[in-house]
Amino acid sequence: MTSGGTTQGNDPVTDLINRLQLNAQSSEPYYLQLKRQLNAMIEGGDLKSGVNLPSERTLAKAMQISRTTVKRCYDELRSNRLLSTHKRGGTVVQTPPSMNPTLGRLTGFTEEMREQGKTSSTRELQCGVVAERTIACIFKRPSVSPLLRLVRVRMADGMPMTREVAWYDLTAVPVLEDWDARGSGYAFLQDTCGILLVRANQSIEAVMSTP
Amino acid sequence: MTSGGTTQGNDPVTDLINRLQLNAQSSEPYYLQLKRQLNAMIEGGDLKSGVNLPSERTLAKAMQISRTTVKRCYDELRSNRLLSTHKRGGTVVQTPPSMNPTLGRLTGFTEEMREQGKTSSTRELQCGVVAERTIACIFKRPSVSPLLRLVRVRMADGMPMTREVAWYDLTAVPVLEDWDARGSGYAFLQDTCGILLVRANQSIEAVMSTP
DNA sequence: AAGTGGTCTAGACCACGCA
C-alpha cells in the first residue's frame, strides 16, 4: 500500500485528475471547463478545505494542456477565494462553502474601495449583543438567540457612502460564541465577515430593515 | 492639422503612450505598473469615459513588451469595470468615477454569483414610492422627498442569501424622476444601481434598518 | 479585408519556502 509504485488508484491527486474532463469540441474554453468542474467539486464538498491540488505543472501535463491555461483557471479560483497558494506547498483548497468556521473571505468594502483608488474608513455607531425575535426568525433560530447588532457608517474618501445595520447570528458562528469579551471579535467580523454595500456616489442608500 | 503625417504630437493615443512609463528595475510587475498608471489616469479624469485605448498589440509594441502582458493589465482593468471591450472597436474607458449620469456600473449580485458558478435569482417582496422622514434625512433631503422603497430577497442556487430593503432617493436620480409609471424603472434600478450584499452562506444577515 | 480581443502554446527566468 504505502510503497505502491506506478498505478495506485487511491492517490487523491490522481483520483482528482481522473475525474477532470476536457472537451475539445466544446466552445467553452479549457480554463473555464476546468474552473467549472473544480468549482463544483469544492462547492459540492468533494474537495474539502485544506486539500492540496496538483501543481500547475502537474495538472497541465496530465490534462495535456499548457501550464498557462491551468494557471488561468487556478488564478480565477484564487480570486474567488476558493484556492490559496502556499509557495512551496502548492495550491490548496481554501473555503468550502458550507463548513469552514472561518467563513468564506469576502470582498470587503475596504478592498473594493482601494481597487477604485479610494481610501475607505468606517465609523462604528453602535455595537451590542441583543435578542430580536423578528431577526432571529429570519435566521430560523429560536427567538431568544443571541444576535450581534452592529451599526456603522462606511466612507470613501471621507464621504459617507452607506450606513449599515448588520445582524450576525452568533449561534451560527462558533468562533464568535464567546464574543461577549468584545474587541477582537469586532475586528474579525469586519475583516472576514465583511459586508459589502456597493453603490454609486449619488445619494442612493442601501438599507435592510427589520421585517 | 487634419492631414498630419508622421510626428503629430496631438494624437491622443500617442500622447497616452508617451505618458506611460515602465521601470524594468522595479520589483513591481509590468502589468501592475501599467494598471496603476492607467487607473490613475482614469480616476483622475485624464482618460474620460468613451476614450479609446490603444489596442493590445499597439500598446505592446509601443512599450516593447508582450501583448500578453498588456492584455493582463487590460483584463484586470476590465474586471474592475474601468474598461470595456468592443470587438473591432477596441478597448474603451468605461466608468469615470465621479461624473457619469448613468452611475458607475457596479458588481451585481447576479454577476458575482455567476462567477462563483451559482445561479442567482431575486424575489421582490415590496416596491413602492413613499416619503420617510428619517431616510430622507440620511440623504440630506427635505422630509417629503419621494423615496423608492424596494424589498427583495436574493437567492443563489435557490437558497435565500440576503433580504434587502433598499431606499432610493428619487430626486437624486434624474433618470428616475418620472418613475411613477413603474416597471422599466425597476429594471433600471436593478441593473445599473444594483446593490451588492455579499456574504457567506451561513446565516449571517446584512441589515440596514431605519434609524 | 483588416483589425480587434479571446484563447492557447511551449517555452523561459525569478523569488520563495520547504526539506
Place this chain on the structure above:
DNA sequence: GCGTGGTCTAGACCACTTC
C-alpha cells in the same frame, strides 16, 4: 537543492465586428 507559483515572451489560431 528543488518544486512551487509569479511573471513574461513570441508566436499562433479563432470569432467577431467594422470598414
